[in-house]
Amino acid sequence: MAVRVQAEDFDVGRETAALTAGRTDIGAIVTFTGTVRGEAKGRPIVSMTLEHYPGMTEAELERVEAQAHERWPLDASLIIHRYGELKPGDNIVLVIAASRHRHAAFEAAAFLMDYLKSRAPFWKKETGVDGTGHWVDAREADEAALARWDGFGSRDP
Amino acid sequence: MKLLYFAWIRERIGRPGETLELPAAIVTVADLVAWLRERGPEYGEAFAKPDLVRVAINQTHVKPNAPIAGAREIAFFPPVTGG
Numbered sequence: 001m002a003v004r005v006q007a008e009d010f011d012v013g014r015e016t017a018a019l020t021a022g023r024t025d026i027g028a029i030v031t032f033t034g035t036v037r038g039e040a041k042g043r044p045i046v047s048m049t050l051e052h053y054p055g056m057t058e059a060e061l062e063r064v065e066a067q068a069h070e071r072w073p074l075d076a077s078l079i080i081h082r083y084g085e086l087k088p089g090d091n092i093v094l095v096i097a098a099s100r101h102r103h104a105a106f107e108a109a110a111f112l113m114d115y116l117k118s119r120a121p122f123w124k125k126e127t128g129v130d131g132t133g134h135w136v137d138a139r140e141a142d143e144a145a146l147a148r149w150d151g152f153g154s155r156d157p
Numbered sequence: 158m159k160l161l162y163f164a165w166i167r168e169r170i171g172r173p174g175e176t177l178e179l180p181a182a183i184v185t186v187a188d189l190v191a192w193l194r195e196r197g198p199e200y201g202e203a204f205a206k207p208d209l210v211r212v213a214i215n216q217t218h219v220k221p222n223a224p225i226a227g228a229r230e231i232a233f234f235p236p237v238t239g240g
Binding site: 034050051052053055056059060081092093113116117118119120121122123124125135136137138142 | 161163164165213216217218232234235236237238239240
């Protein structure tokens with residue numbers, strides 16, 4: 001289990017290799033990478049700036065990760081989330097979930113993303129081509145996505 | 158009390174945080190939001206829609222009816238948009 005909040009970019013292959021080095025018990029690794037889209041509501045953006053709450057952001061990501069481990073038999077996991085100014089195409093977030101079997105890994109990765117989107121204190125501000133900034137509104141669909149995990153998850157692989 | 162502001166709440170108030178003496182009559186998070194709203198036009202704008210304000214006490218999410226007793230740090234921010 002590990003959580004990192006950083007300005008620097010990450011390399012999915014390198015992170016996956018480091019997380020699973022020497023592990024022969026793992027049979028399934030699911031990785032999710034979130035990236036910056038170049039447009040918002042049909043208008044191009046030149047950058048996206050992510051603000052966060054140092055201390056609480058790490059604590060909240062750790063709580064979300066711990067919940068995933070309670071619900072699924074995960075053998076390893078990693079969450080990396082970037083902050084600061086990012087450009088279209090840049091990486092924002094990486095989630096890796098590893099387990100003996102694929103179902104737990106797939107489900108836990110989706111759960112981690114749904115939960116961190118609605119719990120981890122990050123705020124996105126998009127800057128358009130005219131230089132004006134716009135705070136991204138929270139999506140009701142993200143909140144609704146949590147409901148599907150109610151009572152879901154199995155410790156039995 | 159140490160108060161922190163993030164995203165557009167920080168921008169509207171014009172500072173990332175401050176330390177304020179709170180009246181003893183403030184019991185809950187909702188009381189505190191209502192009190193802050195009256196501190197000036199910039200606060201009024203930041204807290205104009207209390208249902209868009211999320212609050213954390215000691216770096217843990219809380220509901221508006223949560224008591225502030227025992228708080229070391231109270232943060233105010235819009236709904237989160239990470240991921």
